Amino acid sequence: MEERAGIIERIAHRLHANxxxxxxxxxxxxxxxxxxxxxxxxxxxxxxxxxxxxLNVTLPVALLAAxxxxxxxxxxxxxxxxxxxxxAGLLAGLAANVIVPVAYxxxxxIVFSAWHNPDEVQNxxxxxxxxxxxPIAGSSTAWAQNADGNxxxxxxxxxxxxxxxxxxxxxxxxxxxxxxxxxxxxxxxEIAAGGAGTFLxxxxxxxxxxxxALRVILGERRINAAKPMLKLINMGVLLFLNxxxxxxxxxxxxxxxxxxxxxxxxxxxxxLCVLMFGAGWVIARLVxxxxxxxxxxxxxxxxxNNGTGLVMASLALADHPRILLPILFYNLVQHLVAGAADRMxxxxxxxxAPATSPEVGPRPIIRFGENESRSxxxxxxxxA
Numbered sequence: 389m390e391e392r393a394g395i396i397e398r399i400a401h402r403l404h405a406n407x408x409x410x411x412x413x414x415x416x417x418x419x420x421x422x423x424x425x426x427x428x429x430x431x432x433x434x435x436x437x438x439x440x441x442x443l444n445v446t447l448p449v450a451l452l453a454a455x456x457x458x459x460x461x462x463x464x465x466x467x468x469x470x471x472x473x474x475x476a477g478l479l480a481g482l483a484a485n486v487i488v489p490v491a492y493x494x495x496x497x498i499v500f501s502a503w504h505n506p507d508e509v510q511n512x513x514x515x516x517x518x519x520x521x522x523p524i525a526g527s528s529t530a531w532a533q534n535a536d537g538n539x540x541x542x543x544x545x546x547x548x549x550x551x552x553x554x555x556x557x558x559x560x561x562x563x564x565x566x567x568x569x570x571x572x573x574x575x576x577x578e579i580a581a582g583g584a585g586t587f588l589x590x591x592x593x594x595x596x597x598x599x600x601a602l603r604v605i606l607g608e609r610r611i612n613a614a615k616p617m618l619k620l621i622n623m624g625v626l627l628f629l630n631x632x633x634x635x636x637x638x639x640x641x642x643x644x645x646x647x648x649x650x651x652x653x654x655x656x657x658x659x660l661c662v663l664m665f666g667a668g669w670v671i672a673r674l675v676x677x678x679x680x681x682x683x684x685x686x687x688x689x690x691x692x693n694n695g696t697g698l699v700m701a702s703l704a705l706a707d708h709p710r711i712l713l714p715i716l717f718y719n720l721v722q723h724l725v726a727g728a729a730d731r732m733x734x735x736x737x738x739x740x741a742p743a744t745s746p747e748v749g750p751r752p753i754i755r756f757g758e759n760e761s762r763s764x765x766x767x768x769x770x771x772a
Contacts, residue, residue, distance in 0.1 A: 397616035403623050408723055414627045415716065418634035419642045425635030428628075429702065436590060451629045452699045453595040458622045459526045460599020461611055463543065471544040476675040478544045481668070481685050485549055486556050488667045488689070489520030490563045492660050497567040508649045510572040512656060514705070515714030517564035517576060518697040519660070521557040521584075523549040523592070525691040528684075531726050535733045537683030545688035550596055554585035572708070579704050592696055626695070630719075633698040637712040650713070657717040661725045665690035683733055687726060694719040 403410065418425055431447040471478050493516050500509045529542040549556070558580035565576030603611055641650070668689040672682035697715050705711050 396620055400616050400620040400623065404619065407623065408720070410623075410627055411630055411720065414631040415634045415638060418631050419638035422635035422639045425632035428632045429636070446703070448629060448632055448699050448702065449591050451625050451632075452695060453591050454625055455622060455629070455695060456592055457595040457599040457602075458618055460596040460601075461603050461618065462526075463547070463596075463600045463603065465600065465604075468540055468543055468547070471540045474677075477538075477541055477672065477677040477681050477685060478548060480671045480675055481541075481545050481688055482548050482552065484667050484671055485524060485545075485689055486520065486560050488664060489516065489660060490560055492663055493517060493520060493564050494567055496656060503652075505649070506569070508646075508652070508710075510568055510570070511649075511708060511710040512653055512714055513564060513568050514572050514576060514708070515653075515701070515711045516656070516660060516718075517561055517568075518701050518711070519692055519694060519715055519718050520564070521553075521560035522692045522694060522697045523553045524688050525693045525722075528687040528691040528726075531687045531691070531730060532684045535683045535687070535730055536680060537687065538677070538680040539684075541677075541681055541684040542688060545684065550593060550693075553588045553592060557588055558584050575705055575708070579700070584700070587700060588696070591699070592693075629695060630698070633702050633712065634716055636702050636706065637709040637716070640709055641713065649710075653714050654717055654721075657714055657721050658725075661690060661718060661721050665725055665729055686729060686733075690725060690729070691722045692718070694722075 428447045433445045433447065433450050435444050493513055496516070497509075497513060500512075503509045524545050526546050529539065529546060531537075532542040533539050561576045561580035561584060565573050565580065567573075568576055665686050668685035668687070669682055671689075672678075672685045675681075677685065694715050698712060698719070701712050701715060
């Protein structure tokens with residue numbers, strides 16, 4: 389039994405070490421062979437009756453819920469105590485996670501108002517709206533812990549943004565909807581007023597809380613024993629979900645290449661990601677969060693749960709497949725920027741504060757290529 393567990397752990401570790409390349413491979417596969425991914429999107433596992441509607445539980449929705457349940461299994465609620473003593477960083481971070489990207493999108497809507505193809509601008513704005521509206525990625529806690537950040541603050545940012553998402557997500561979507569035009573504006577307002585809050589409550593918050601409850605019920609020992617298998621299953625689900633979501637937009641991008649749109653989208657996405665990491669740094673300075681708090685705020689604000697955004701966009705905006713491209717780009721760019729930030733933090737670790745803090749446990753080995761849906765249970769903290 390121990391030998392089998394060791395084999396599984398080694399396989400999971402090897403796959404995780406190359407996760408970024410595997411994600412790129414899933415996108416390449418979606419561009420060339422999208423059939424299986426598109427077929428998976430039509431698989432329905434049933435419907436959940438709501439007050440005024442029904443939620444169709446498709447395979448992508450179920451896979452997303454499985455990822456977030458796994459995330460909840462890695463949450464140690466006891467580690468959140470340090471946030472209550474100094475809540476300024478947490479509150480400022482949660483506010484900035486919505487306000488800063490919406491302000492960025494507003495600026496873009498003005499700067500690109502004279503762009504030669506207005507439809508391209510609308511696709512970018514709506515895609516970024518879904519990035520801005522999503523909760524903070526749980527994998528940010530692993531990056532923060534690896535850089536000796538404040539783990540309690542990192543956990544608080546992830547859980548706080550997730551629990552607030554039924555309120556903050558519609559708010560962000562309505563805000564960008566007022567900037568967008570035509571069908572794109574109507575679609576954003578409809579998503580915000582309709583199923584966004586319900587979708588997040590049932591597909592994001594409920595499985596996350598269920599995972600937390602299961603961790604308490606099963607206990608640390610059982611969860612730790614199951615980590616290698618959970619991690620392996622989680623990566624398989626994550627890669628298939630990314631493949632399925634990418635199947636709706638990448639084939640069109642390959643069949644009808646539009647270099648200026650792709651370059652503009654990539655540049656805009658990089659700008660937003662760098663801005664969010666920078667916002668975390670600035671907020672930490674303003675609230676005197678210290679080095680550990682600065683690390684947590686940088687990774688927290690810079691990394692969003694784009695898996696949820698991809699599923700929501702592919703379900704609600706299937707008639708505009710290019711909207712998914714900014715989300716797919718951000719999904720990859722945030723890990724490239726996180727890797728660069730991690731190296732910069734490591735080089736400057738002795739600049740202004742001790743490299744460790746009371747709330748941070750032993751440093752795990754985090755390989756470049758963490759994903760927002762990385763299992764919380766695979767490391768000591770979490771992912772989303």
